Amino acid sequence: MRIARFTTGDDPAYGIVQGDPGAEVITPLTGDPLYVGLQPSGAGPVLLEEVRLLAPVIPRSKxxxxxxxxxxxxxxxxxxxxxxxxxxxxxxxxxxxxxxxxxxxxxxxxxxxxxxxxxxxxxxxxxxxxxxxxxxxxxxxxxxxxxxxxxxxxxxxxxxxxxxxxxxxxxxxxxxxxxxxxxxxxxxxxxxxxxxxxxxxxxxxxxxxxxxxxxxxxxxxxxxxxxxxxxxxxxxxxxxxxxxxxxxxxxxxxxxxxxx
Structure with a gap:
């Protein structure tokens, strides 16, 4: 499973990336899956090509x-x-x-x-x-x-x-x-x-x-x-x-x- 951190111009969000290369979509999640698990946000999927990918994790420690x-x-x-x-x-x-x-x-x-x-x-x-x-x-x-x-x-x-x-x-x-x-x-x-x-x-x-x-x-x-x-x-x-x-x-x- 591919977990991405991304933005569409709003606050950063996490999502599950699915689909074949060139046709991937991201299903948004609620919160940071490291801490709250894989909870779909209810928002519809977005095309990968329409988002800006961010660093998938910002270490809180090191x-x-x-x-x-x-x-x-x-x-x-x-x-x-x-x-x-x-x-x-x-x-x-x-x-x-x-x-x-x-x-x-x-x-x-x-x-x-x-x-x-x-x-x-x-x-x-x-x-x-x-x-x-x-x-x-x-x-x-x-x-x-x-x-x-x-x-x-x-x-x-x-x-x-x-x-x-x-x-x-x-x-x-x-x-x-x-x-x-x-x-x-x-x-x-x-x-x-x-x-x-x-x-x-x-x-x-x-x-x-x-x-x-x-x-x-x-x-x-x-x-x-x-x-x-x-x-x-x-x-x-x-x-x-x-x-x-x-x-x-x-x-x-x-x-x-x-x-x-």
Whole structure:
């Protein structure tokens, strides 16, 4: 099931997306389904092409991201061996934007890069969960672009500014609640040219292991988002360029990069 957050010009709403590509409709829901469940609002369905899709979730608490989780990406960044345990860092919820929203290149950085990733949306208060039970804590999956200022990443000695600046976490187009994340094709294009072509089967640490490791350190809350890492092929983006990330079973997330 695909759960979208959208607007027709009024207040944001949630809805269920159904139909074949090019003919999808959204059935509006009442409230946030993470908290009130799937309650139809009674309003009639609207065509997907007539709405503006928003980020499908705005984390109330945090975005937990995993670095160096694909061996080929570790090598392209100059490393040799992936970390023994998931390398975790945070992105603030103020970094989130939605499909087709602009990503604003931050002043003072000249090396901003895309990173196409599978993202996990948490549905329950989660603390100390074991990997074998992690699926019970997952609401669904969406697509993320872990936008990174590489020059800041090098100079700062930690990643908060480099990966947490405003608009550095596009999410979308919706949440897919029925998906096996173990072997999904991920393709990232820059102005239509394929740059990343990988599969989640190559993740060093799988989704369940990441949730176990993260929840052992800190409590995950409903609506928290976990970014699972990026395959090889990351590269720099210039103003005016467009990045599209396709994840099998979910759809596409597209954003244009601009300079303020």
């Amino acid at each position: 975005i937990v991201a995993v670095g160096k989780n694909y061996a080929d990406h570790v090598r392209e960044m100059g490393g040799t061996t992936p970390p023994e345990h998931p390398m975790l860092f945070f992105k603030p919820n103020t970094a989130v934007v939605g499909p087709f929203d602009p990503v604003v290149l931050p002043q003072g950085s000249d090396e901003v890069s895309y990173e196409g990733e599978l993202a996990v949306v948490i549905k329950t208060i989660t603390k100390g969960v074991k990997a074998e039970n992690a699926a019970e804590c997952i609401y669904g999956y969406t697509i993320a672009n872990d936008v990174t200022a590489r020059d800041w990443q090098r100079t700062d000695g930690q990643w908060a500014r480099a990966k947490g600046f405003d608009t550095s976490c596009p999410l979308g187009p919706w949440i897919e609640t029925e998906l096996d994340p173990s072997d999904l094709h991920i393709v990232t294009t820059l102005d239509g040219e394929v740059k990343q072509d990988g599969t989640t089967a190559d993740m060093v640490h799988g989704v369940a292991s990441i949730i176990e490791y993260a929840s052992n350190a800190f409590t995950l809350l409903p609506g928290d988002v976990i970014l699972t890492g990026t395959p090889a092929g990351v590269g720099l983006v210039q103003p005016g360029q467009q990045v599209t990330i396709d994840v099998e079973g979910i759809g596409s997330l597209t954003n244009t990069f601009v300079r303020r």
